[in-house]
Amino acid sequence: MTFPVVGMVGGGQLARMTHEAGIPLGIKFKLLSDTPQDSAAQVVSDVVIGDYRDLDTLRAFAQGCDVITFDHEHVPTEHLRALEADGIPVRPGPDALVHAQDKGVMRAKLTEIGVPCPRHRIVRDPADVARFAAEGEGFPVVLKTVRGGYDGKGVWVVRSEAEAAEPFRAGVPVLAEEKVAFTRELAANVVRSPHGQAVSYPVVESVQVDGVCDTVIAPAPGLSEELSARAQQLALKIAKELGVVGHLAVELFETADGRVLVNELAMRPHNSGHWTQDGAITSQFANHVRAVLDLPLGDPRPRAKWAVMANVLGGDYPDMYSAYLHCMARDPGLKIHMYGKDVKPGRKVGHVNTYGDDLADVRERASHAAGYLRGTITE
């Protein structure tokens, strides 16, 4: 057998769905997971339980892997360099991944290569935040710890110098950004291989609720061809210039005056690409696997006029399985993707995908199912 072993660090739902997408390729999948109860650890055969922050654990895990990739961006950069020095291909590599780990490094690099970003700079203290505000349009200002944030955590919108104290308490450098008056959020998803082949998915609209992605619509409704092409070219340029291997999600702000500005980067399969499982010829997960193995990439084109993904958040009611009866009977074309996680209020425990020709219908089906599974819709 000459089929390679893909080692994935992190046992979350992205690893779970990457495993699912890897099964048809006949590759061997090995998982480093914090606990046996983690989302991916429940469904993968070859699981090592251990702490990804420990270099010896990572080194032992990497033995017998042909390539290492990631469910998340939290593995320390110096550990990734050590694995590379051991001769293990790490994809994306540390020089690329640092741009998804450190928002300060990311902003500096994107600005250097001419990618439009919100006005930004590293700030030292609340007084410096006030100066940053005064240099532009004033408050409110967005403050972000440069490392460790996700899903709205590690991000503050402050309206005064007095409100700006909190972000500095963690002792991590803080990045200030203008609060962009965006009309909506978009995401441009691309996948790039070590060979330099890249594919680009249709640009999507990402609808956020309380700082968490609620719904993704593919393609973004009403997006001009020109802006769509510009967003895709930006994402492809970032992937190339940063040397990304695997899936890259570029979260974007669309502004009323027809600009797109980069908000965040993620170098792994991403929530804004979950619709590709049922709505594209090749899913982001399958293409991520192909990219990290340096195989030719699969066709990223859509299989339906419209596809909608809605996240399923935990509600007050822990039994989501019994809700399957109603959801499946109501909509035989509904695609449910659950992560095997215990239900906690507000926690992402799954998503649903729908697709079809009529956007209003496709969107209603997805929102209804997500709401019914959460328990906020009861009929």
Place this chain on the structure above:
Amino acid sequence: MTFPVVGMVGGGQLARMTHEAGIPLGIKFKLLSDTPQDSAAQVVSDVVIGDYRDLDTLRAFAQGCDVITFDHEHVPTEHLRALEADGIPVRPGPDALVHAQDKGVMRAKLTEIGVPCPRHRIVRDPADVARFAAEGEGFPVVLKTVRGGYDGKGVWVVRSEAEAAEPFRAGVPVLAEEKVAFTRELAANVVRSPHGQAVSYPVVESVQVDGVCDTVIAPAPGLSEELSARAQQLALKIAKELGVVGHLAVELFETADGRVLVNELAMRPHNSGHWTQDGAITSQFANHVRAVLDLPLGDPRPRAKWAVMANVLGGDYPDMYSAYLHCMARDPGLKIHMYGKDVKPGRKVGHVNTYGDDLADVRERASHAAGYLRGTITE
């Protein structure tokens, strides 16, 4: 957590692909496999290694399972009855499954419920075969051991009484059937739930080479609406009358005079339904899982005008992975499904799916990829 545990007996590729289809539903999947190297055992987390012919092993495996289903039809009927007596739902149940285990029982039942079959009867010895031939159109006659055959094994086409000795040597009852002068082979795939809900996939053409399925075309080209409807109704009738739960494949002969006759039954996901993974809204594997859990079934309709499945057989060259480069680069829409099996000449080690609007193109892409992976096509 209220998600059920589906126990699957048998570690072959059907279990592997059922596991893959079950991951998005968040159900727990437990496997009883002969060896840790079996196709499904490589990718499933919760695997018990043991012999399905041993009742104690089955009973221990069934502990903690909410339902038991199968990768194959070889579990002894009396063991299934014992599990049912223990209170474990077995789906399909022994009273249904016996019709897929014993060709004599199957022929008797189908004849009783008015389903058209080839002329047949149980024969005692070669002289009785000669009498059976004389009762109809004469030799050749098809002889089948009533239990234990698959993929052309346990089946003989004999041209004389002298040739008819071999099938009787195993000591298993032998069924004689007329050799039907069919124009092609079709398959009607349906899925039925304990509630009695059933869905029917489009009728497909199955192209056999040397007694093994080579290519499946969905839908069967040029099949009249009337014959398609009749084949689907036959399959739905069989599923209902036999009390099938889960996927039922009805292999059919189409004759020049516009009849369809039942050849074989399989009560599990089936090779003639593999195209549904990429060509239908809900795959046979996903619907099998939904059926055995008594969930509402998913939409069986096609997602493309044409879908083609081609089996990948082992060739002389053991390294199929290196063939991915050419196949994937040539056809970014190709869907590869490999089973993790060691390559042996003639062994089914995977399949490929293609789909699109132009049948000749879709068919060429599938045959090319299957041939290239096998090594019979080198460019």
